[in-house]
Amino acid sequence: MYNYKTGADYAKEQDRKDDLSHYRNQFHIPKDKHGNALIYMTGNSLGLQPKSTKAYINQELEDWANLGVEGHFEAKNPWLQYHEFLNKSMANVVGAKPIEVIVMNTLTANLHFMMVSFYKPTKTRYKILIESDAFPSDKFAVESQLRHHGFDDKDGLVLWKPRKDEALLRYEDLETILENQGDEIALIMIGGINYYTGQYFDLKKITELGYKHGCKVGFDCAHGAGNVELNLHDSGADFAVWCTYKYLNSGPGSLAGCFVHERYAHDKNLNRFTGWWSHNKQTRFNMRNEFDVLPGAEGWQLSNPPILSMAAIKASLDMFNEVGIKKLSEKSKKLTGYFEFLLKQLGEDTIQIITPRNPKERGCQLSIQVKNADKNLHNKLTEAGVISDWREPDVIRCAPVPFYNSFEDVYNLVEKLKSITDNI
Known part of the structure; x- marks a missing residue:
């Protein structure tokens, strides 16, 4: 080439x-x-700090100092809707529609929140399929979900393994697993790019295979967001999660991202954990109203987000928006x-x-x-x-x-x- x-x-x-x-x-x-x-080659672990980040954070510190609580409405970037300033840019980065994306929580927390909605085990279909060498946090999270629902975390975990003396995973082996156990698998949850080998999976192909066998499909895109063109909407996946401190350069432990496909945007009956930030914005501060969930990925929020972390994310996303x-x-x-x-x-x-x-x-x-x-x-x-x-x-x-x-x-x-x- x-x-x-x-x-x-x-x-x-x-x-x-x-x-x-x-x-x-x-x-x-x-x-x-x-x-x-130094020759810095670990943006896959922690991205470097944009020089603009300090100014973005300082803006919010100044507004907090000068406005106090009124900063929610009168800050240069009003805090009440700060997450909305990120949605379009983040959607562009991961190949989604703005209604499908939200910045909230941290990666593994988001994975659990997604499994609340999309892992729906029954007595006969309860297993979760992951890569055999998935990132440990993903493995721990899905094992705990199995235990939470009363299943054995070894029996309920299905591993997609490389062949002997090989490092990479083959789709034929995934197809074989699904042919043999597909009717027992409730959820496929794969790392979009494997953290160890760097293998980038065909998200659309995996989603189609999963749906062929009646499985829900989600991806951990921690090593994909800001690195490759994920095209999450076109993949058809039910959900995806990712962090922002690797290729998205938002700082250690910063907030994470979440994708929920738009086909669920107006499904108010879908099981989920809720909090006041997923409630209708027009009546959010009327404390005695019944819960009225927001449409789209915003409807999975729980609490008002940490603005200083979001400011760092905004600094980075503005650069991504500039370049594409x-x-x-x-x-x-x-x-x-x-x-x-x-x-x-x-x-x-x-x-x-x-x-x-x-x-x-x-x-x-x-x-x-x-x-x-x-x-x-x-x-x-x-x-x-x-x-x-x-x-x-x-x-x-x-x-x-x-x-x-x-x-x-x-x-x-x-x-x-x-x-x-x-x-x-």
């Missing part, structure tokens, strides 16, 4: 040609003790493809990439295994000024994020990796 070349000059040339390269200067890049920029997920995805494919190209120059007898080779089946993360290496390799990379992510037993995850990583970053990373592996 791209005619990649070796050498530092090629990397510098690509950065000069890159229309998005100036966005790197709009982020705080961590530095070492000598003031040199499509352009970011295009650069991501080129940047990650270049990373893959350089790693191959080290020799596949030394480096194995477990992430899919097909750019349509991954985001910007590459998960790599180095022959005869252990965590000492990761430690040496860190000492060499590379911030990457180690996952047991033997995988280093690196994510060149298109917003702030450069081709030169990728080149320098691989050069440092080569220097270290040559001495193993």
Whole structure:
């Protein structure tokens, strides 16, 4: 697809040609003790801080100081409807309609709230299907839901596993599971991009397979939101959840996002947990009215949200709105493809990439295994000024994020990796 070349000059040339390269200067890049920029490759764990974030938060601090409670109505960005300022931009990022998206709570909390509505077990259909190596929090959450409903959390958990000596999951195996157990499975809940391998699943295909067998389908898109074009509406999934502190650069522990397909937007009978922020806005402050649920994803809110966290999300989403997920995805494919190209120059007898080779089946993360290496390799990379992510037993995850990583970053990373592996 791209005619990649070796050498530092090629990397510098690509950065000069890159229309998005100036966005790197709009982020705080961590530095070492000598003031040199580190090679930061862990946006898949915690995204970097936009330089605009402080001003966005300070605006709300000033309005709070000057207005007190009146800030709900008179702040520059009135707090009462602050979440509404995020809906359209977030919907654009995840490929949804504004009515389908809400920013609220945190990721695993949202997953539980979604299972309240979409996990409806019966005596014969009660099982939940997940990846065998799902992110631990997802596994813990679905196991607790099984126990909550009175089922055994081992018997009720169906695992979609890779084949022997393989790292990636195959759709044929998912089809086989559903053919054999589909009438016992109430919910399919898959990570949109697997945190470990970086495999990006075909959300629409999985949803169609699930619906063919009468299952509800949801996705944890923590590693997909802000990374790939998720197209959640077109996938047909019942729900999706994601965090905002990875590729969405909103800060540690920030609020999460939630998608509920519009076919449920006006279903007032759907089981859910409720609170006053899911109540009709026109009568929300008339404390003695009966509950009147809001349409769309807003109807899953419980409490008024933390404005300071939302301000950080707004700072990031305004940048996404400016660029668009499509352009970011295009650069991501080129940047990650270049990373893959350089790693191959080290020799596949030394480096194995477990992430899919097909750019349509991954985001910007590459998960790599180095022959005869252990965590000492990761430690040496860190000492060499590379911030990457180690996952047991033997995988280093690196994510060149298109917003702030450069081709030169990728080149320098691989050069440092080569220097270290040559001495193993």
